[in-house]
Amino acid sequence: MKKTIVINQVLVVDDDEGLCHLIIKALQKNGYEALGVSSGKDAIVYVTQNPDILILLDQTLPDMTGRDIIETLSIENRKVDFIMMTGQGDERLAVEMMKLGARDYLIKDTGLLDFLPGVIKRVMQTIETENRLIETEKALGEIRNLLDTTQHLAKIGGWEWDVISQTILWTNETYRLHGIHPGEIEPGSIVHIERSLLCYETGYRELVQKAFTKCIQDGTTYCLEGKFTSENGHELWVQTSGEPVFKESKIIKVIGNIADITERKVSELAQDKLREQLNQAQKMDSIGRLAGGVAHDFNNMLSAIISSAQLALIKGGNEAPFKEYLNNIIKAGSRSADLTRQLLSFARKQTIAPKYININECISAISKMLIRLIGENISLIFQPDTTIGVVKMDPGQIDQIVTNLCVNSRDSIKSNGTITIITENAFFDKEYCINNPGYSPGQFVMIEVRDTGCGMSAEIRNHLFEPFFTTKEIGKGTGLGLATVYGMVQQNNGFIIVESELDMGTSFKIYLSKYDGEIEDNGMLDTNLKMAIENKVILVVEDEEIILTITAEMLEMFGYTILKSSTPEKALQIAEKYNGKIDLLITDIIMPHCNGRDLANKLLDLYPHMRCLFMSGYTADIIGKSGILDSEIDFIQKPFSIDILSKKIKEIFDR
DSSP: OOOOOOOOEEEEEOSOHHHHHHHHHHHHHTTOEEEEESSHHHHHHHHHHOOSOEEEEESBOSSSBHHHHHHHHHHTTOOOEEEEEESSOOHHHHHHHHHTTOSEEEEOSTTHHHHHHHHHHHHHHHHHHHHHHHHHHHHHHHHHHHHHHHHHHHTEEEEEEETTTTEEEEOHHHHHHHTOOGGGSOTBOTHHHHHHHHHBOHHHHHHHHHHHHHHHHHOOOEEEEEEEEOTTSOEEEEEEEEEEEEETTEEEEEEEEEEEOHHHHHHHHHHHHHHHHHHHHHHHHHHHHHHHHHHHHHHHHHHHHHHHHHHHHHTTOOSTTHHHHHHHHHHHHHHHHHHHHHHHHHHTOOOBOOEEEOHHHHHHHTHHHHHHHHOTTEEEEEEOOTTOOBEEEOHHHHHHHHHHHHHHHHHHOSSSEEEEEEEEEEEEOHHHHHHSTTOOOEEEEEEEEEEOSOOOOHHHHHHTTSTTOOOSOTTSOOSOHHHHHHHHHHHTTOEEEEEEOTTSOEEEEEEEEOBOOOOOOOOOOOOOOOOOSSOOEEEEEOSSHHHHHHHHHHHHHTTOEEEEESSHHHHHHHHHHOOSOOOEEEEESOOSSSOHHHHHHHHHHHOTTOEEEEEESOOTTSSSGGGBOOTTOOEEESSOOHHHHHHHHHHHHHO
């Protein structure tokens, strides 16, 4: 705050030089700085240059009147402090000069010099008090402005309720948060409270009203958070609080504030959603690791079962009833293999061969099958965007994703309904993804499968992609359909957005990265099963003895010369001692001490022209990142049948 101006100087304006001299002496004797001028012109010049001064002004001067001097100075918007002197009393003049701001009106009589110093002292004290008040009010105004600005920046408004007078006071920010102009409501009116409560969400409004009443009654402080819509339509989250003010053990006021906490609440809600997604991802990853491990061991057992049954058929099991029994074993084994493939898809351990494809073509190719699958009572609508980009993905996975989603939609429709498949391009920037957790930035191709079924609750949505989770009756579903979709999408670096409400249907939106590439021709392998035309030497490496034995027997049946080993170390020894040429290595990928990829690299140093065929229940990212094969790698998924193995080997040797 600025230092208050203190006036201690007096300018005596009087053309009576003798009286002027006596007045100056009297004032100086009492500690005042005093000087004199005899004309109005000199007075105006001096006051203009020295405004912080008290004028002792005679009314009658040679060049102008005292009134003229004051009016001249007032034109320049100068604050003039003066005391009027006159030779004789004139009430009319006195009133006029007091209206112009005279501090006092004195008559030049014999007692003037005696009481003048006292008058000067009183006037100067009054001036000083007024100046202090002006400075204080100015400082208070600056503080109010600072408080108002600070509250606006912090988005916190203050209020005060006077219990005795039943009046309320709001700060400017409180008005702003409510979307109310200060002039709309009579100051202090209880209407402030009534209109404020209407802004709160219904349930929150009741809590605020009860808390406010309780604070007035027994002094209980409160702090509540809830949704709030201002009168100008702004939807906010606010925190409102109040606490009592006591005087002589009685509550006389309640003071509080209302704060806009929208940014914090939005951030907290986004963090909660991200935390939930992280927990879900970690849970899914843990389940996926378990599923992958189980599927690996299970596939080894299925390989032995299916291959043994096929060998039995080939080598004399064609007679009834053994042929039927063996075929039943093969069918059951194949169905079990389908289940493990779904587990591997969920666990993202299934090995795939991605190609540049157009999703519209994939969906069109299976549309007739989908129509038969969903039944006559459900309409299938396909709305393709003909401008969609290319994705890099295994075509079989697209078929499986769309099929599983359509089956899920079919099962959610009780009687008649519609399933709609939509494709379109999509782009999300970083800002959009920050405000919409679950989305990733970039260019995507979107597949949406939307139905008019029964929808689902939030609880079901939370478990939707967990393996073996199903809402169907026992025996009606495996609980792997959507888990498989989730695994495939994740394996291809995509993401899924699910929107559903009870009795309002469901929408699955699959987003797959858009690529700049040409669509590849998906050629079919030769389906003719043939014996080896020329003698080829094949080294088979498998740590499961039963699979090693059966695989070797199958290959020998086709006329190949077989070298076999149950460990990578023994395989290296066999290869080093073998005098001939090894044409093909067939090796399991997951083995103790040395994986199949490393073994192949070591053997290729001995046999540079040797071909390699990898086999496994799952790859553990050894031959391809995230289970995605490089185009030059040959792979066969366990369990495999005799004819599939024969075709794969023929394909390799025919290249």
